[in-house]
Amino acid sequence: MRNIFLFIRIYSNFIFFLILMGVSLVMLINFNHYQHAAYSATAGEITGKVNSQINNVEYYFQLKKTNDSLVKANANLYNKLKQDYELPDSATKLAIDTIQIDTTFHRRKYLYMPAKVVGNSVSQANNYLQVHRGSQEGVTPDLGVTDINNSVVGTVVDVSKNYAVIMSLLHRQSNISAKLKRSGETGSIVWDGIKPNIVTLKDISKDVKIKKGDTVITSGFSDKFPFGLLIGTVYEVLNDKASSTYLIKIKTAADFYNLQYVNIINNLQKDEPQQLLKSVKKVNE
Amino acid sequence: MSNLVKNIVRFMLFVLVQVFVLNHVPPLHHLVVPYLYFLFILWLPFKMGRRSVMILAFLLGFCLDCFTKTYGLHSAPCVLIAYFRPFLINLLISQEGAETNYNEPSIKSMGFAQYFIYATVLTFIHHSLLFFLQALQSGGYLYFLIKTLLSTAVSLILVLLTELLFVRKQRFRTNTV
Numbered sequence: 189m190r191n192i193f194l195f196i197r198i199y200s201n202f203i204f205f206l207i208l209m210g211v212s213l214v215m216l217i218n219f220n221h222y223q224h225a226a227y228s229a230t231a232g233e234i235t236g237k238v239n240s241q242i243n244n245v246e247y248y249f250q251l252k253k254t255n256d257s258l259v260k261a262n263a264n265l266y267n268k269l270k271q272d273y274e275l276p277d278s279a280t281k282l283a284i285d286t287i288q289i290d291t292t293f294h295r296r297k298y299l300y301m302p303a304k305v306v307g308n309s310v311s312q313a314n315n316y317l318q319v320h321r322g323s324q325e326g327v328t329p330d331l332g333v334t335d336i337n338n339s340v341v342g343t344v345v346d347v348s349k350n351y352a353v354i355m356s357l358l359h360r361q362s363n364i365s366a367k368l369k370r371s372g373e374t375g376s377i378v379w380d381g382i383k384p385n386i387v388t389l390k391d392i393s394k395d396v397k398i399k400k401g402d403t404v405i406t407s408g409f410s411d412k413f414p415f416g417l418l419i420g421t422v423y424e425v426l427n428d429k430a431s432s433t434y435l436i437k438i439k440t441a442a443d444f445y446n447l448q449y450v451n452i453i454n455n456l457q458k459d460e461p462q463q464l465l466k467s468v469k470k471v472n473e
Numbered sequence: 474m475s476n477l478v479k480n481i482v483r484f485m486l487f488v489l490v491q492v493f494v495l496n497h498v499p500p501l502h503h504l505v506v507p508y509l510y511f512l513f514i515l516w517l518p519f520k521m522g523r524r525s526v527m528i529l530a531f532l533l534g535f536c537l538d539c540f541t542k543t544y545g546l547h548s549a550p551c552v553l554i555a556y557f558r559p560f561l562i563n564l565l566i567s568q569e570g571a572e573t574n575y576n577e578p579s580i581k582s583m584g585f586a587q588y589f590i591y592a593t594v595l596t597f598i599h600h601s602l603l604f605f606l607q608a609l610q611s612g613g614y615l616y617f618l619i620k621t622l623l624s625t626a627v628s629l630i631l632v633l634l635t636e637l638l639f640v641r642k643q644r645f646r647t648n649t650v
Contacts (some may be wrong), residue, residue: 201523208531209549215538216545216606231539239540242493309496309541311506313607316542346542353542382503382616422515438616445499 230319231376236351237309239318254336254448261336292458298414299454301326303352305447310358310384317342317354319450327352332412332453339418340364340406341450342453352452357387357419358444366419367407371396376409377419377438384444389436396434400427404438411458476518476576484533487513492540495631503543504616504623509631510537511599514555514640515592520579523559530555550602554595565591574645580636581643592632593625600625 204463247254266272307318321327330342333354342356343364355362357379364377366389375391389404402422408415425439491510498507514530534548541547562578565587575582578591600621608617 201556204524204553205527208527208552212531212534212545212552213547214545216543217550235540307540311496311498312541312543314543384503 211299232346232348232351232353235307236318236320236348238377240304240320243306243444250446250448257336258449261338264337295457297455297457299456301340301449301452301454303327303452305450306351307362308356308444308447310444314360315358315384315444316345317356317447317450319352319354319452320350321452322350322352323347323452328454330412331455332410334413334417334451334453335442335447336449336451337418337441339420340413341442341444341447343412344452355449355462356444357440357442358384359427364413364419365409366404367394367406368392368398369405370375371398374409375433375436377404385440387420387438387440389422389438390433391436392436394427394432394434397420398434398436400424411445411455411461413453480517480589481511483513483516484529488536488540490532491537496541496607504620506620506624506628507626507631508596508600508603508628509635510596511551511554512632512635514551514558515595515632516579517558517574519562519575523556526558527552527555539572546606547603548559549606550599553602554599557598558595563619575643577641577643579643593629595620596628596632597625600628621641 302323303319303323305317306320307316309315309317317333327344327347329347330343333341333344334340340357342354342359342362344352345355346353357364357377359379360381362377362379365374366377367374368389373392373396375389377389379386379387392398400422404419404422406413406415406417406419418441420438420440422436423439426435426437430433487510491508493505495509501612510533513533514526517526518531531548534551535544537547538544567581578588580588583591584586604617604621604624607613
């Protein structure tokens, strides 16, 4: 017994070191998969406040770029107005509606919520954004996030009262279902942790012909993003010799270096398919 | 300014500079990530206990982790260099009694070559553990090695610049104190 105490006394510094190291490694392993840490809500509030103070200053330096992209987004929306299209007369043929359901009643599926970006990084191995909109304003985890021009930015992973943390596309665990617009092939978007603004599209088989500059859009398979949002354009096609699929480098449409506003997309019909899936699984068990 | 107040101000300044300046510098290259915040640990007083140095290092890393949302990624390397710091100081102190004559490690108290080695070794240890933990998630070990070496070089330049720009006044204290 005396020897044990002697041992502890001699190596007390080393034991203390091991304890602290152990604590950090446990934190690293447990909380880095985007589960919520117990303290991350509090830490989020504090860092959010500091971040938004700093962003007040930083925002002025990017006003011009933010303004340009807002003008672009506006022009895009104007182009979608009904008055821009002329209907040929044949389309307005009189027809008797035999459907009993009120077809003019459209149910809203996606709700866009704007949010101000207060913190952003691109140089880390796993990058997060922090936005000034939290659970009080209807943000919940697992919502999709797009930039002003409606191209994909990432996914909400953690929410506190006034702030939310978004895992950007530039994150090792980010995985978004994507589609080549021209050929319709689906794959998944991941990031290799090397260059910001360049992500990788996996699982596209080698029979598909791909050209540089092809558009990549969201597939609509996940409940986070609607179909057809722009992710990026093909930048480089790498021939992965070990497998039968290509590795395609994609230049992201969202510019991660200067994001000032983002849209958080709330899927209002998310629960229904999930419950259906759950009940199917229950039957099969 | 008392030692305690000085170190509290330093702690906050280093975290803020790292988070809002160095992490926001447009990446020079994807292999180069500038780090400076760990200089706080290098500058802690000689006579501080090993355990308190380790606790402070852990807190420093944890503060940074709260901002980058990578809990534990920076605190582990900080604790490691805080553990190795006293060994290195014991090895590198050249003048007899420099620990008692001066307050904290600096070019003046240790001599340029010794201080440079001290900074290089600790920077290298810090960066290798940091990028190793990052590489565990992705693989790519050649990438990890090159990233460690290049980032260490850039961080060392930053450390030297800081030493030149912010000269710390070191009072010579006699042994008799």
